[in-house]
Structure formats: C-alpha cells, structure tokens
Amino acid sequence: MxxxxxxxxxxxxFISILFVHAQPPPPPxxxxxxxxxxxxxxxxxxxYGIKKFRDYTSKND
Structure with missing residues (x-):
C-alpha cells in the first residue's frame, strides 16, 4: 500500500474522533x-444451535 x-x-x-459523541444515559x-x-x-x-448440533452428531455417527 x-x-x-x-x-x-x-x-x-484521528480527526473523526472529534465528531463522535455518545448518547446520554437514560433517566433513573x-x-x-x-x-x-x-x-x-x-x-x-x-x-440454529440445535440444528447445527443435530447435523454434527448425525454426520459423525
């Protein structure tokens, strides 16, 4: 490069840091x-996790 x-x-x-502002916290x-x-x-x-687990176990049987 x-x-x-x-x-x-x-x-x-570094310049873009000057324009970034966080949101204020919500009221108590x-x-x-x-x-x-x-x-x-x-x-x-x-x-999705259950499906992947079932696919993994059926493939390894």
Missing part, C-alpha cells in the same frame, strides 16, 4: 425494554 494513503487514513481516523428508573426483537433473536440462535 501507498504510504500517503495510510497516513491520510490514519489522519482521517427507566431501563431499556427487551421486547420481541431481542427474544426472537435469542430463540432463532438457540434453534
């Missing part, structure tokens, strides 16, 4: 709700 490209990339990354007593989306992701991950 070109040294000028790497230097400009590093410079751009108000948590982040875990609704159907997170539950669906967890359930699909468990189902």
């Amino acid at each position: 070109n040294i000028k490209f790497l230097l400009s990339l590093v410079t751009l990354l 007593g108000e948590g982040v709700p875990i609704d159907g989306g997170a539950t669906l992701l967890i359930a699909s991950g468990v189902a």
Whole structure:
C-alpha cells in the first residue's frame, strides 16, 4: 500500500474522533425494554444451535 494513503487514513481516523459523541444515559428508573426483537433473536440462535448440533452428531455417527 501507498504510504500517503495510510497516513491520510490514519489522519482521517484521528480527526473523526472529534465528531463522535455518545448518547446520554437514560433517566433513573427507566431501563431499556427487551421486547420481541431481542427474544426472537435469542430463540432463532438457540434453534440454529440445535440444528447445527443435530447435523454434527448425525454426520459423525
């Protein structure tokens, strides 16, 4: 890679730090709700893990 490209990339990354801001924390007593989306992701991950485990065990028998 070109040294000028790497230097400009590093410079751009260091400058971009100035424009990044974190969100403020939620007020006390108000948590982040875990609704159907997170539950669906967890359930699909468990189902995928079970499928992969069954495929692995049937292949090795």
